[in-house]
Amino acid sequence: MTQDDRDQRHRQRMERKKTVIDEQIRKATDERGLLLVLTGNGKGKSSSAFGMVARALGHGLKVGVCQFLKSRRDTGEEAYFNRDPGVDWHVLGDGFTWDTQDRSQDIATAERGWAVAEAMLSDSGCQLVVLDELTYLLSYRYLDSGKVLEAIRRRPPMQHVVVTGRGASDALIELADTVTEMRDVKHAFRAGVKAQPGVDL
Template sequence: MEIEAPPVSRDTPKPQGERRGLVLLHTGNGKGKSTAAFGLALRAHGRGKAVKVYQFMKVPTARFGEHRLFEQLGIPIEGLGDGFSWKSRDLDHSAQLALDGWAKAEATIRAGQHFMVVLDEIMYPLRYGWIPLESILACLRERPAQVHVVLTGRNAPAELVELADTVTEMTLVKHHFNAGVPAQRGIED
C-alpha cells in the first residue's frame, strides 16, 4: 500500500446546478447492488422522506433480513415475483407477475408521492423480456422531477446506463461461493 497525503483543498468544483430527482443504477457482477440501494433507502427514510421498495424476484411473503428491518422502521417493501427463474414452476406466470409488478412500480413513480422508489433486481425481468425496456425508459424520463429512482441488477442495458444520472458497477474481485462457502443469513438475505 502506498501512503498518500490527505487533501487540504477540494479537488473538484462544487456543483452549482439545481437539486432534482436522480436515477441511480447499481449493476455489475459483484456483490452489493441491493445492499447499496437499501442503504440509500435507509438514508432517505432517516431524513423523513417517503420511500417504497419493490423487489422483482422476491415473493410477496418473503421474510429476509431487509423485510424484517424495513417493517420495523415503517419502510414499505413489496415482493413482486415468485423467486428466481430456475426455481419457477411456470415461467409464463413469472413473466406476468413481473409485468404486473412493473405496473405497480410505474404507478408509484408517476404518482410522485415518494421521494425514492427502489426497483430491486429489475434487470432480471428486463433481460428476460418480461418488462419492455422502452416502458421503463419512458417512465424514468417522464417521472415527476422530485422523484429519485434506484435500480439494481446485473447486465444493465446500455440505454439505461445512458439515461441514469449515477451508475455504479460492482466488480467481482473474489467471492466466497468460489471457495465452496454457501450463502449465509444476514449476508446474502
C-alpha cells in the same frame, strides 16, 4: 526527511486537494431526482440500494421498494424496513426464473409487479423508489424496455430511483445519472460459504 518536512509536504498536498475539491463542490449546485443504476456481477447492488433506503428514512423521506425476483419473505431487509411506516415494501417475485422454469408465468408475475412500480413512479409523495433486480425482467424480455424507461423518465422531478441487477442495458445506463458497476473480485460463495443472514439476506 524530518517529521516537520513530512507534515509540511502533507499540508501543501492537502491544500491543493482541498482547492480542487472545493471547486467541484461549488459547481455542483443542481438538485433533482436522480436515477441510479447498480449493476455488475459483484456483491453489493441490492444492499447498496437498501443503504439508501435507510439514509432516505433517516431524513424523513417516503420510500417505495419493489423486489422483482425474490419471493422469500424472510430476508433481513424486509423484516427491518417493513415495520417502518415510511416504507411501502413489495415482494413481487415468484423466485428466480430458473426455479419457476415457466416463461408465461414469469411474464404474468413481471407485469403484476410492474403495475406496483408504475404507481410509485407516478406518486410525487414517494421520494425514493427502489426497483430491485429489475434488470433481469428487461434482459429476459418479460417487460417491454421502452415502456419501463418511459415510466422512469416521466416520474416526478424530485423523485430518486434506484435500479439494481446484473446486465443493465445501454439504454438504461444512458438514461441514468449515476451508474456503478460492481465488479466481482472475490466471492465467499465460490469458496463454499453459504449465503448468510446479515450479509446476503
